[in-house]
Amino acid sequence: MSDWLVIAARFALYGDLALLFGVPLFALYGLRGEERHHARLLPLRPLAGTLAITGIALSAIGFVAMAAAMAGTGLLQVESDTLTMLLAQTSVGTAFLVRMAALAFCLFAGVLLSRHPVAALSAISVAAGVGLSSLAWSGHGAATEGGAGMVHLGADILHLLAAGAWVGALFALLLLALRGSPKDDAGQVRTLHRALDGFAGVGTVIVGLIVVTGLANGLVIVGIANVMSAAAGLWGQLMLAKIVLFLGMLAMAAANRFRLTPSLERAIERRDHAQALAFLRRSLAVETVMAIMILGLVAWLSTLEPLNGG
Template structure:
């Protein structure tokens, strides 16, 4: 498949949008539970952060719902061999949804999305936090069954599926949670208030710990997936699939550098006991780096959307 044809494939674009929206939805829920509430307490900053994460989750869920519906229609056209308009019939859509693994996964994910929407609508009730978090990460984890891992069999298939589930959830925890973190940092930078600066430092510290755990899981599961889907250094450099994996790895490495700069260089600059120009500059740089990480993360997710369409490199290399 020619690369120019690949990037213009509507299915890849829709998958990339859907993966991104789902990751941001799950990440914003995790940010609220694991970062904002423990770090910010119960004052005005905590309320602002909670409302921000709630807004991000609603927007992400809405985009995921629309892109998910379009994904089903595009898959129906691809499976039937018909044009998009011809495939939009009750019979074809019913067949795709009820008689294929992709359809079953889509129905399960629709139920999870509906549960999440109900929890978000009742977000003032404390008991909805954990059902919301569980359904949000179930929504992203279930994508593993819609990709290459879902068609693997045997013990290798189980390993592949497990690695893919962990890979997707770790990516959502890091990239998705970056969005509400960047918004919080931007607010703290605008406020001429040491309290906000201190709270931003605590939130960034907790997120940094979350990021370290996510990176560790991403590295391990990424290696497992590469061994299963690429198989050799020759396939890595000789196939389109392998070259995309190299590009994805390079973008991931740049994200790691930005994260390391945040943790070991900029975060310590927020430590002084009063508001200083150094703190303001550190907040500005942290916000900028977080936005750059988000952009790179979206690019990585777009590559994942392409990889899910291409034949794995190991199949091509063995052909």
């Protein structure tokens, strides 16, 4: 039970921190001026506050659940000495403390969003990026030793940040699409189109980072010689499922960029964007579901040994 609680807590925390990092980052490059104040477009202030508080709670639950799994006890039976030892003597404990401090800072910066949106969004993105990066110490990267360990940990961090940027942008675009009404004067839908068009270049960089860091991680964790043996176990099967979902997200993203976004632009010019907006909403929703499934797989994969049959 404790193992599944660890997986569930990590899954929720991955999603929470990805949004806390990626949505403010998207608001910086995807929105302009007054649009960052417009709660009808993106409710940035309540979203940042909610995600920061939720992240603090999930971090605490996840840390205690991990301690329970290590000690072989129930969640409520974990001794304070075990928690103190983990906090003071392990890299996981240090990462937890850094994450909690980063999330507390996000909470403070969120208060300043209405008065200093650019500065506050920048501060939240940086702090949330630190919090998201700290999750690398809960995965395989922190267990690799020597020079390969540094490469692995660095690749893990970049992988997390790139994934967070994609998940956050995807969530923000879906919110913009859902809030754009077919009965509007197309102003809000034009904002959505411009944001989609602007994300194209950023998305290319994100995908490139995910592919390169994913390959680097795979080579360090498994190695070319052990690919087939790893694929025979549960870890390999889950990794294959993750890759298939990632390719599915790429296909949906390509459809958005090369077919649905240009179609929306033409529909706006005709002042008849209802159908184009509906297609785009559906595509973004499917891509979001795939992203959620990948986060679940990542949380599960982080608890398994690649070359141990599961």
